[in-house]
Amino acid sequence: MTDRSAVHDTFRIERHFDAAPARVFRAFADPQAKALWFHGPADMKREEDTFDFREGGRETQVSVLPDGTRFGFFVTYVDIVPDERIVYTYEMSMNGQRISVSVATVEVRSSASGGTDFAVTEQGVYLDGLDTVAQRRQGTEDLMDNLAKSLAS
Structure with missing residues (x-):
């Protein structure tokens, strides 16, 4: 029998990007721009990929x-x-078993010094010891590093 648990936690990651807010927002809203940075390790193969960026729209990735x-x-x-905020819910699964459910908020603001002040806040529930806030935060930090590189190119 599986030990059941639900661990709740929140994290926030803030960054500054030397790109206009519209460009940072587009990196989330445009499927080609998002594909440049939103991915796992190089040896991970994408099996399924859908993208419907609108309120009520769904995105699916299976890798x-x-x-x-x-x-x-x-x-x-x-x-x-547009160019300011994205709020989405998402669930993660591993081998068909749900491992977490989260609400994420992306905030994009014009910086007084130029460029964009950016924040992503995630409120999650990590299920049955299969995922942790530390793992999710590290994965999100890695994605933000990828995003910074894609915006710099």
Whole structure:
């Protein structure tokens, strides 16, 4: 029998990007721009990929590691304010089992010094010891590093 648990936690990551807010927002809203930075390790193969960026729209990604471990990312966009804010809910699965459910808020603001002040806040519930806030925060930090590189190119 599986030990059941639900651990709740919140984290916030703030960054400054030397790019206009519209460009940072587009990196989330445009599927080609998002593909440049929103991905896992190079050896992870994407099996399924859908993208419907609008309030009520859904995004789905299913990816597989070389060892056969399958990860699912299932998003519903809840609130979109162009060039300012994105709020979405998402669940993650591993080999078909739900490992977490989260609400994420992306905030994009013009910086007084130029460029964009950016923040992502995630409120999550991590299920049955299969995912942790530390793992999710590190994965999000890695994605933000990817985003910074894509905006710099």
